[in-house]
Amino acid sequence: MATSAVSAGTIVVEVLNNRNYVDWSVYLRNYLLAQDLWDAVKATDEPPEDEEKEANDPFKARRKKNAMALHTIQISCGPEAFALIRDSNSAKFAWDALAANFKTQALLPSDLPVESATSSNNPGYDESVCEYQPFFNAVRSGDWNKTKELLTLHPNAVRAKIPYSNKTALYIATELEHDKIVEELVQWMLEEDLEIKSSGWTALAVAADRGNIKIVQCMVSKSKKILSIATENNNMTPILLACMSEHWDVVRYLYSVTPLEDLMPDKGPYGAGLVCHSIGVKKFDIAQELINRCPKLVLTKDPFGISPMHALAFLPSLFPSGTRLKFWQQWIYNCIHIEPTHAMSDIHVSVENEEGNRMDPTWSVLGLLQGLISNLLKLLGINRIREMKLIHVQTLEILDRMCEVMTHSDGKEMEDVHEAIFRAVERGIFEFIDRVFQASPNLVWNYNGMRRNAFQFAIECRQEKVYTLIYKLDKRKRSSIANLVDTSKNGMLHVAGMLSPLAKLDNISGAALQMQRELQWFKEVETITFPRSREALNAEVLAPRDVFTKNHKELVKEGERWMKETATSCTFVGALIFTIMFASAFTVPGGINGQTGIPIFLSKKLFMVFIVSDAISLFSSTTSVLMFLGILTSRYAEDDFLKSLPTKMIIGLSTLFFSIAAMMVAFSSALFIMIHQQSWIVIPIIFLATVPITLFIWMQFPLLVEMFISTYGSGIFDRKVKQWT
Structure with missing residues (x-):
């Protein structure tokens, strides 16, 4: 070969x-x-x-x-x-x-046998194509002079189709983006000729999908009717095709020329499709204007069977709850104030100002100062955070408008709202649930296929912010909802006894903290259920605590193994530090006076620093070893993971950190006492002594902080919320 x-x-x-x-x-x-x-x-x-x-x-x-x-x-x-x-x-x-x-x-045209060139033998064959074939060839090659010459001889060629592909000359020229030929062909065509479909698509649909605004404008100037002709395979109008392909210059042009009635619900799903996709790509101006002009679009389904309200429940990133920020970013976010009614204009202004600062060539003091401020803003990401908040404000404004429409709807239209609620619960969009329930309080009684209401489903999905909304209900309604059961006779506490979704557990460091979080959920739900519900049996004849034990057996084992492995490693380090510092206490720098037994450098201040830091390191390491031994000898019952074991781990890691830090101080002070006259080598060595401390902070301190907040912090549940009126 x-x-x-x-x-x-x-x-x-x-x-x-x-x-x-x-x-x-x-x-x-x-x-x-x-x-x-x-x-x-x-x-x-x-x-x-x-x-x-x-x-x-x-x-x-x-x-x-x-x-x-x-x-x-x-x-x-x-x-x-x-x-x-x-x-x-x-x-x-x-x-x-x-x-x-x-x-x-x-x-074609000369080599095709006569008997085969018939409509009976070739279903897609146009008998006039034989004489039009040179015309199609000229269109493909982009030769307008030849095309015009042949078109003059055969005017009907503009509406002829090629066999098998069923493509017209306009369709071919649009596909190949021969702008000049398209413009000339359109002049030769009647309005109804532009409505001809090839493979279920008009030429305008192809141009919109390709994003060729010049061709789109040319065709639309000839006929407005083609704006509402949808493709046969996916039921998309040209504006939707341009929207799906994200050709926004084409979308905005087509939106400006499309009659509003073509986007109404009674004309099909096209208006709803435009709103849904505009929201999905954060083009809120089009979505907001369409909803204001036709509120019914809020609950109208698009070609994919999704309404704008349902689409909003698919997108957590459009809401504050779906955005993770560092503490300093959150502080900047909270400091930015934006009025909802000005959110749209503010988005454009912020972008224009940023572009203006970037293009300003001035070298004046003011210009340099503006440049420094602009660079600082970019470094801190403030412009990005501001635009993020603008998007959030605009989203909530659209959601509020949707809720207004929802309150005047009923019947089948509300079925989509029910689905949207549970979709938002699953994704943790508590702002969506908060506004929908506030607008229509009766929706709190709705349930999904397993007859679980939104709050039971929030527990199943471990969405604490959504679950916290239950405290916005009055006590009577809260108690009634908390004691409902699903199709398997599982109450709210049974659901809390089930294992969290893996995606939620993976966000927590270590199996022990994961088990702690599960216990916190169970204890929290337990506070709002009736005493009899805590002993109620489900379809499997299991009480809530039995369900918890059954579903968390493996997690308890993983937590025990994680705790023991961590404690074993830290015990070894603590014991090693204890040994070193104990020996250092009796082998002081400079030695001792042979006659008096008093350390030679006792009068030096740095010697006292050495002694104190040595003692702190010794006592801290001893405490840490005892704490870790306590972890190793614990019984590892389920409730031990709630506070007992985490507390021992917090004390053990904290004292281990202090022992390492004190050991480095003792080492540095002893070194400086002995060779203080050689500062050129002492100072770099003392600087290197900070490396172990830095590494400990980098690797273990985040775990220590997370464990402390999880155990002694305010918790993930906020009961101090204002009730719905």
Whole structure:
């Protein structure tokens, strides 16, 4: 088999074009046969001739044959033919695609047998195409002079279709983006000619999908009716196609010329589709204007069966609850004040100001100061945080408008709201739930397929912020909801006894803290349920605590192993420090006076620093070792993970940190006492002594802080919320 690179000239006489398919295919087929590559094009299911050879690695051999055959076909194609198979990864598909597109063209107009060129033998065949074929060839090549000449002879060619592909000349010119030819063809066409579909698409749909605004404007200026013609395969109008492809210059133009009635619910899902996708890509101006002009779109489903309200429940990033910020970023976020009614204009102003500062070439003192401020803002990410808050404010403004519409809706329209509520609960968008329930309080009684209400589902998904909204209900309603059961007779406390979703557990460091969080959830839900509900049995005859124990057996084992491994490692470090510092207390720097037994450097201040830090390190390491031994000898009951074990770990890690820090201070002071006259070497060594402390803070301090906050912090549940009125 040939493996060296070859040129198209050694394979075929002429690369493939729309006139030479028959000869080209004969040349190429014979070449592929000679190179033993024709099997890759045929792609038969027959076993290979050399079974023993391919048995060793059949997939590799076939992939290699396919790649070589595909390469041979590609280099034998002209530009137009290659464009059809550029993305193909199969030699067979490439061969078949070229045959479907060029075989008929090569036969027309003179080589096609009369008996086959009939509508009965070729269902997609247009009898007038024979005389129009040169016209289509001229359109493909982008030659307007030739196109015009042939169009003058055959005016009806503008509405003729090519067999098999069913493409018109306008469709072909739009696909190939021959702007000049499209403009001229449109002038020759009637308005209804622009409505002709090829493969279910109008030429305007193709132009909108490609984002060619020049062609779009040309067609729309001829006919406004084509704006409302949807594609047959996915029911998309041109404006939706441009929106899905994110060609926003085209979208804004089409929106400006599309009659409002074409976007109304009674005309189809197109207006709702435009709102949904605009929200999804944060183009709130279009979405907000459409909702204000036609409120019913809020609960109208788009071509994919999703309403704008439902779409909002899919996007946590549009809400503050779906954005994670560091503490200093959160402080900046809280300091930024934006009025909802000015959010849209503020978005544009902030971008314009940023661009203006970036392009200002002034070298004045004021200009330099502005540049420094601008760079500082960029460094801190303030502009990004501000734009983020603008998006959040605008989203909440749209949501409030949706809630207004929802309060005046009923029946089937509200079914989509019910689905949106549980979708928002699953994603933890508590702002969505808060506003919807405040607008329509009766929705708190709705339930999903398992007959779990929104708060039970929030417990199942471990969305603490959504669950906290239950405290906005009055006590009577809260108690009633808390004691409802689902289809398996699981109450709210049973659901709390189930294991958290893995995605939520993975956000918590260590199995011990994960177990602690599970216990916190169970204890929290327990406070709002009736005493009898705490002993109620579900369909499996299990009480809530039994459900908790059954579902958390493995997590308890993982938590025990994590605690013991951490304690063992830290015990070794603490014992090592204890040994070193105990020995250092009796081998003081400079030694002792042989006659009096008093340390020689006792009168020096640094010596007292050494003694005190040595003692602190010794006592701290001893305490840490005792704490870690207490962890190793614990019983590891479920409730121990709530406070007992975390407290021991907090004390152990804290005292271990102090012992390491004090040990470094003792070492540095002793070193300075002994060789204080050689500061050029003492100071760098003392600086290096801070490295262990820094490493401990970097690796262990975040865990220590997380454990402390989780155990003694304010908790993840906020009961001090204002009740709904």
